[in-house]
Amino acid sequence: DVKVTQSSRYLVKRTGEKVFLECVQDMDHENMFWYRQDPGLGLRLIYFSYDVKMKEKGDIPEGYSVSREKKERFSLILESASTNQTSMYLCASSTSPGDYTFGSGTRLTVV
Amino acid sequence: KNQVEQSPQSLIILEGKNCTLQCNYTVSPFSNLRWYKQDTGRGPVSLTIMTFSENTKSNGRYTATLDADTKQSSLHITASQLSDSASYICVVSHGAGNNRKLIWGLGTSLAVNP
Numbered sequence: 660d661v662k663v664t665q666s667s668r669y670l671v672k673r674t675g676e677k678v679f680l681e682c683v684q685d686m687d688h689e690n691m692f693w694y695r696q697d698p699g700l701g702l703r704l705i706y707f708s709y710d711v712k713m714k715e716k717g718d719i720p721e722g723y724s725v726s727r728e729k730k731e732r733f734s735l736i737l738e739s740a741s742t743n744q745t746s747m748y749l750c751a752s753s754t755s756p757g758d759y760t761f762g763s764g765t766r767l768t769v770v
Numbered sequence: 771k772n773q774v775e776q777s778p779q780s781l782i783i784l785e786g787k788n789c790t791l792q793c794n795y796t797v798s799p800f801s802n803l804r805w806y807k808q809d810t811g812r813g814p815v816s817l818t819i820m821t822f823s824e825n826t827k828s829n830g831r832y833t834a835t836l837d838a839d840t841k842q843s844s845l846h847i848t849a850s851q852l853s854d855s856a857s858y859i860c861v862v863s864h865g866a867g868n869n870r871k872l873i874w875g876l877g878t879s880l881a882v883n884p
Contacts, residue, residue: 663813699876700876701859701874701875701876701877702814702859702874704872749813749814751813757801757802757804757819757861757863757872758804758816758819759814759816760816761813761814761815762813763811763812763813764811764812764813766811
């Protein structure tokens with residue numbers, strides 16, 4: 660069974676901390692994505708990557724960075740966490756646009 | 771402006787009943803439309819994909835329709851079960867190649883009660 664695995668289901672971090680959200684896929688997909696999901700706002704694209712060491716900004720990249728050193732792993736980094744980054748973070752991978760396999764999500768709370 | 775609007779925002783039905791969820795879009799150029807199911811606290815899971823030439827597609831008790839002329843899609847759930855309680859999200863893909871983008875709806879929250 661193909662999988663996208665996010666390292667943490669729940670995280671609580673303090674304001675100003677550096678936060679790493681890890682995502683690993685076992686489907687050999689080229690494309691990987693990070694979204695955040697908030698009530699009333701839906702899914703919003705933060706960053707995506709079409710290949711190793713490649714990254715592109717999505718619609719809301721401010722306050723975030725990413726790393727893709729290996730094909731199967733795509734990391735989202737919050738350089739200095741703030742309370743407005745409290746959200747559900749979803750990682751996805753795909754071979755074709757829109758045909759996403761999502762992870763189970765990480766619910767991040769910044770206090 | 772490219773938009774995807776879903777209705778109703780939320781819906782409560784009794785187990786065993788049918789329901790229909792709507793998705794209207796103003797996205798151009800259209801590539802495809804997908805319906806996702808998202809259980810509470812989990813990531814979305816793809817139910818079906820509709821391309822321009824397809825009018826109807828079924829996946830078990832889920833049937834999606836697409837009217838490309840009116841830019842409307844619906845997701846019909848037959849003989850609902852408690853496990854159908856979830857958020858259903860419509861997403862439209864537009865553009866081509868490296869310019870392809872996804873426009874996500876806000877979802878319909880469905881509650882199936884016993």
